[in-house]
Amino acid sequence: MTENKSQVIKNDPWFGSYASRAEGMRASEIRALFAVASRPEVVSLAGGMPYLDYLPFDELSELVAKMLREQGTKAWQYGSAQGDPHLRERILDIIRLEHITDAQADDVVITNGSQSGLDLITRIMCNPGDVIIAEDPNYVGALGVFRSFQTEVVNAHMDADGLIPQSFEEAIKTSIAQGKHVKFLYTVPNFHNPAGVTMSVERRPQILEIARKYHVLVVEDNPYGLLSFEDKTYPALRSYDADNVVYLSSFSKIIAPGMRVAWMIAPPGIRQKLVLGNESAILCPPNMSQMTISTYLDNFDWKQQIKEYRGMYKSRCDAMDDALHTYMPYCQWNKPRGGFYMWVKIPDGLDAKAMLPRAVTARVAYVSGTAFYDNGQGADHMRLSFCYPTEDEIREGIRRLSTVVDDELSTAQLFGTTSIEKH
Amino acid sequence: MTENKSQVIKNDPWFGSYASRAEGMRASEIRALFAVASRPEVVSLAGGMPYLDYLPFDELSELVAKMLREQGTKAWQYGSAQGDPHLRERILDIIRLEHITDAQADDVVITNGSQSGLDLITRIMCNPGDVIIAEDPNYVGALGVFRSFQTEVVNAHMDADGLIPQSFEEAIKTSIAQGKHVKFLYTVPNFHNPAGVTMSVERRPQILEIARKYHVLVVEDNPYGLLSFEDKTYPALRSYDADNVVYLSSFSKIIAPGMRVAWMIAPPGIRQKLVLGNESAILCPPNMSQMTISTYLDNFDWKQQIKEYRGMYKSRCDAMDDALHTYMPYCQWNKPRGGFYMWVKIPDGLDAKAMLPRAVTARVAYVSGTAFYDNGQGADHMRLSFCYPTEDEIREGIRRLSTVVDDELSTAQLFGTTSIEKH
Numbered sequence: 001m002t003e004n005k006s007q008v009i010k011n012d013p014w015f016g017s018y019a020s021r022a023e024g025m026r027a028s029e030i031r032a033l034f035a036v037a038s039r040p041e042v043v044s045l046a047g048g049m050p051y052l053d054y055l056p057f058d059e060l061s062e063l064v065a066k067m068l069r070e071q072g073t074k075a076w077q078y079g080s081a082q083g084d085p086h087l088r089e090r091i092l093d094i095i096r097l098e099h100i101t102d103a104q105a106d107d108v109v110i111t112n113g114s115q116s117g118l119d120l121i122t123r124i125m126c127n128p129g130d131v132i133i134a135e136d137p138n139y140v141g142a143l144g145v146f147r148s149f150q151t152e153v154v155n156a157h158m159d160a161d162g163l164i165p166q167s168f169e170e171a172i173k174t175s176i177a178q179g180k181h182v183k184f185l186y187t188v189p190n191f192h193n194p195a196g197v198t199m200s201v202e203r204r205p206q207i208l209e210i211a212r213k214y215h216v217l218v219v220e221d222n223p224y225g226l227l228s229f230e231d232k233t234y235p236a237l238r239s240y241d242a243d244n245v246v247y248l249s250s251f252s253k254i255i256a257p258g259m260r261v262a263w264m265i266a267p268p269g270i271r272q273k274l275v276l277g278n279e280s281a282i283l284c285p286p287n288m289s290q291m292t293i294s295t296y297l298d299n300f301d302w303k304q305q306i307k308e309y310r311g312m313y314k315s316r317c318d319a320m321d322d323a324l325h326t327y328m329p330y331c332q333w334n335k336p337r338g339g340f341y342m343w344v345k346i347p348d349g350l351d352a353k354a355m356l357p358r359a360v361t362a363r364v365a366y367v368s369g370t371a372f373y374d375n376g377q378g379a380d381h382m383r384l385s386f387c388y389p390t391e392d393e394i395r396e397g398i399r400r401l402s403t404v405v406d407d408e409l410s411t412a413q414l415f416g417t418t419s420i421e422k423h
Numbered sequence: 424m425t426e427n428k429s430q431v432i433k434n435d436p437w438f439g440s441y442a443s444r445a446e447g448m449r450a451s452e453i454r455a456l457f458a459v460a461s462r463p464e465v466v467s468l469a470g471g472m473p474y475l476d477y478l479p480f481d482e483l484s485e486l487v488a489k490m491l492r493e494q495g496t497k498a499w500q501y502g503s504a505q506g507d508p509h510l511r512e513r514i515l516d517i518i519r520l521e522h523i524t525d526a527q528a529d530d531v532v533i534t535n536g537s538q539s540g541l542d543l544i545t546r547i548m549c550n551p552g553d554v555i556i557a558e559d560p561n562y563v564g565a566l567g568v569f570r571s572f573q574t575e576v577v578n579a580h581m582d583a584d585g586l587i588p589q590s591f592e593e594a595i596k597t598s599i600a601q602g603k604h605v606k607f608l609y610t611v612p613n614f615h616n617p618a619g620v621t622m623s624v625e626r627r628p629q630i631l632e633i634a635r636k637y638h639v640l641v642v643e644d645n646p647y648g649l650l651s652f653e654d655k656t657y658p659a660l661r662s663y664d665a666d667n668v669v670y671l672s673s674f675s676k677i678i679a680p681g682m683r684v685a686w687m688i689a690p691p692g693i694r695q696k697l698v699l700g701n702e703s704a705i706l707c708p709p710n711m712s713q714m715t716i717s718t719y720l721d722n723f724d725w726k727q728q729i730k731e732y733r734g735m736y737k738s739r740c741d742a743m744d745d746a747l748h749t750y751m752p753y754c755q756w757n758k759p760r761g762g763f764y765m766w767v768k769i770p771d772g773l774d775a776k777a778m779l780p781r782a783v784t785a786r787v788a789y790v791s792g793t794a795f796y797d798n799g800q801g802a803d804h805m806r807l808s809f810c811y812p813t814e815d816e817i818r819e820g821i822r823r824l825s826t827v828v829d830d831e832l833s834t835a836q837l838f839g840t841t842s843i844e845k846h
Contacts, residue, residue: 276448
């Protein structure tokens with residue numbers, strides 16, 4: 001059903017009547033791929049779907065039924081625009097794992113997935129033309145939101161230790177010198193999507209110090225923080241600074257995305273506007289989804305469940321790393337310490353976007369790096385996800401992908417457009 | 424938990440950093456009331472909560488559990504930005520009851536409640552300063568959305584037969600003469616919230632003809648259409664004109680609002696942008712909520728259930744009408760033919776907004792008419808809801824309310840500020 005989104009509607013009688021912001025709306029490269037990539041014969045290294053088969057579906061279904069029988073008139077009724085108070089209390093236990101110990105339930109706002117959180121914070125902070133500093137590359141869903149509010153995204157660079165403080169400060173200074181309003185830094189500090197890197201603990205206070213110096217808000221998007229492959233979690237930026245950080249996280253990757261339940265933690269003035277924004281955008285988040293999540297948290301050992309997920313995703317990441325070493329040693333990548341994604345540099349002269357249809361023909365899908373930029377950059381990278389396919393599927397997927405890359409490389413060598421030696 | 428929304432945050436360090444659109448955000452008068460009005464000793468004639476106790480909670484809970492056991496990996500996973508195809512098919516059966524026979528599942532977009540639908544259509548159509556023509560009074564939730572996108576709302580008047588075509592045309596002409604862009608008419612044709620009136624069948628094609636003449640889109644918001652107290656439904660505006668109408672409806676009033684599942688039907692160009700807008704705002708609607716609604720539709724006689732609701736709401740409406748005749752004959756109102764609301768004109772010289780705290784002290788709540796205007800009008804009306812309280816509660820609520828109005832009226836007579844004789 002997604003194909004119609006990329007169709008051009010002919011003779012639209014409302015052409016010319018739309019808001020300027022609607023002109024920036026376009027189908028994400030990831031979404032447009034879903035229809036093809038979801039065919040069973042294709043190994044998809046494209047999507048960011050978590051693997052759900054470990055969930056205790058049978059017991060959970062019974063407990064949800066019990067909750068609906070006993071609390072149906074609440075679960076099926078309108079709720080609070082800020083979100084269910086019981087769930088907001090439970091979230092305090094989760095964020096404590098990332099060293100956030102001073103938050104109260106009243107600081108928490110439940111959103112319809114973190115996508116809605118990104119929409120809300122941009123909505124309340126940014127006029128058209130305002131600057132958002134974002135990492136380079138940047139999460140595709142955030143780029144879409146920033147574009148739809150007609151903001152200007154200014155890139156700050158990352159290395160293997162995440163966002164580079166000097167590059168962040170430089171981006172602020174350049175924007176200010178141009179007379180622009182820098183509204184916030186958007187950062188995914190842990191197991192970055194798509195770059196896979198993690199902001200080092202040393203850099204975290206440095207980033208915050210720069211933000212405070214220029215009175216720039218920090219929007220910390222952290223869906224993957226608990227999915228570390230080491231036996232530790234990183235302290236959230238929010239744990240250092242309650243006044244200047246808006247923190248976003250979600251149940252989508254640690255439990256399940258089908259509820260669309262995520263949360264934000266924000267300082268009081270911003271939180272008040274977020275609640276009003278939530279009310280204006282969706283009236284209130286679904287009680288049933290929230291109470292289903294609470295049922296899970298109240299009845300299962302969710303910390304143990306997350307540990308199992310960590311182990312599973314780590315094995316899949318290892319499988320992908322091994323397969324890349326075996327089949328595509330001429331590529332470059334940083335092995336992630338958690339999360340879902342590997343950001344793989346392909347040889348010079350190759351174009352990940354142009355190559356994609358050939359890969360799909362070879363029954364493997366990925367996301368071209370171009371999806372994570374607004375300026376046409378990124379064709380030298382692929383984002384490979386190891387979250388959903390099994391280890392065997394990952395190995396087979398990388399093998400199939402290597403046949404395509406090998407072919408492209410042979411052609412490039414033939415025409416002298418690459419300096420890389422095929423293995 | 425809602426109180427904090429009306430608190431003034433002192434010394435907000437981000438004051439001055441917000442987007443211009445955030446300045447228009449304020450807590451709705453209805454929401455601010457919820458905390459008081461929901462105390463058990465208060466008869467609330469204020470909210471728009473449907474009465475859910477007739478739902479077959481026990482059987483439904485079992486069926487939802489079965490659905491989760493058998494289709495858990497779908498229900499708990501990400502879904503389509505346009506909404507679940509099966510549910511979109513089922514919706515075609517529902518809208519047929521309102522004479523919409525030419526729509527396809529691909530014309531339907533699932534939204535997070537109709538609130539989200541209103542947000543999306545305004546987002547894609549309106550630049551700041553663009554004009555939306557709206558009925559006077561207007562649904563409070565729509566006003567909030569229109570304000571947050573910095574549009575200008577121009578009122579068109581209603582009488583007992585709903586929106587007056589001449590007034591609609593006048594509003595368009597005046598706006599065009601001022602050089603403004605009129606983007607759409609926002610109308611609630613059936614059992615209007617708050618006015619209680621219904622657009623006559625004669626007027627429907629007239630309104631559409633005017634809209635076409637000036638190339639103004641019609642946004643038809645129809646949550647109550649199936650809750651008629653007569654044994655008929657009115658033909659939707661959309662049933663006359665597929666090209667110029669965006670139709671919104673919802674499961675909130677006919678099944679349950681706790682799922683936050685609503686839908687829009689739109690012509691292709693607009694629908695394509697709505698899907699992209701949905702993706703940008705929430706990524707996708709919750710699969711679990713959508714599949715729960717489908718489970719209900721697939722397994723229960725939902726048409727019979729709606730008939731029962733009609734009978735129940737009709738009895739409640741009759742009880743309120745009787746009680747108003749008995750206790751407050753000096754007020755004026757049109758008895759609605761369906762829906763949830765009675766729009767009651769109070770005697771001259773009385774102020775529904777100023778009177779509200781006294782009413783709450785007398786243990787009855789309503790919404791002041793001022794909530795349904797953006798310009799301070801409406802203090803001469805109260806919106807009384809008959810959807811949630813029982814018939815006995817409604818009678819007792821109106822009796823309590825009459826003691827307050829009687830007192831106010833005596834004072835007004837004493838000071839000569841009213842011409843109404845107390846009964």
